Amino acid sequence: MQNITRIYALSKRNVILRYKNSIVGFLWGFFKPLLYLLIFIIVFSKISSVDNYALYATSGLVFWFFFANVTNQSIASIISSAGIIKSLNIPVIFFPLSEIISELFNLILMLAIFMIAMHWFGLVYSFKLLLIVPAVLLFSLFTLGLTLILCSLNVFFRDIGILWTTLQPALFYLTPIAYPESLITNHYSMVVKCNPIYYFIKLSRNIISEPTYPSGDLWIQCLVLAGVSFMLGYFIFNKLKNQFISSI
């Protein structure tokens, strides 16, 4: 119970700090994907063969932004909390964890807004939409694992943070978010399939914008990816956490 209060307090701090001195504040979480969506509609909708481009792009964008925000913000979470880590005895894992929780809150808000707005673009309400909950949980678990690896390595080698922000656009364009999957020729489909985020985006898109239910195979692929990522991340983080204080 005490730990829940602590994680909550840290998450709240993250939200306050992020939008300090900004006019629209936490609404940026909503405006950022909206601006991207507008750009994509202008750039891509002519060449894409998707019937309902707005819905198609949004269902991918919302989740991509969750992923990008969590990794970008928590990569420095341990370094920037050096003052607290050096004076209070609280588990270090709370810092990346609180980042993911504040972003999850943001995602829920964003999903709620888009679910309402997208009705106008042809989103069909059904019980199938509830499948988004397990999909989000799996994606969060995957993201948490990756984040734990990135932020713990970043304590020792600050290059990781710089490298990650540089590589992120490549990862974005490697994932069929703005363009339809059918655009990828056979030659490159292998590359896209090596990208773990592809599966999670495909899963959530399947739930939101396609009439069929996601296949069992896809669920299993996501489950395995999330499990492996989380276990690997937790293992690496645990190995390194005792030495954090010497490098921050």
Place this chain on the structure above:
Amino acid sequence: MDPNSLISFDNVTVSFWQNNMGIHSIKDLITNRKNPFINKTILNNISFEVKRGECMGILGRNGSGKSTLLRTIAGLIVPQGGKMTINGTFAPILAIGAGLELELSGYENMRLLLSLYGKARKNTNAIQSIVDFSELSDEVLRMPAKRYSSGMLARLAFSISVANDADILIIDEVLAVGDQGFQQKCMEKIYQVKAEGKTILFVSHFPDDVVKICDTAILLENGVISHRGEARIICEQYKSLF
């Protein structure tokens, strides 16, 4: 172990990974394949005991391992060797501005640190007592902490830390920056905490303060305890170092 003792260290060794990468790092990494980190020992075979209600001073030159020792006691650093037993709760370590988030206001910092410390978030009594003790005005407490002077930061940090009624109070050279009135007030508070039978660990470069507050003291030199005993004698030892 003596049942009265609150903190007991038995041959505790603490070492850090030190980044060994210079400007030739990548070349070194490829050609020598040597470990990019070296293990640097900070504290070597530290043994001491602190009894309940005892005040112990920690003296030593800059870089002798005082802060590392305090962090080890507070459980922030896991020792590589030896046995460490602690039977009590801690207030956060008091160092200048420790744990304060500079972008947040004074009030926000209080609430954050109180809840990180495991107190109820809406603990108005605790907040009021912090405000009273710090003597900072409402206007100041609404400002982001980055605009505070170092004395004001010390006031805020000290006030938040003593608001936690923990068994062990750790003070790391915080009194030097406050003005005369606040230093006086801190000293009184420390005496009061001591009178309540709590344990204090006190790091200072002013031997006179250490003699006033502490019963016993240790002198750290290059990560080992070179002298240990009554505060007055250890302070003389410390003075003779220079």
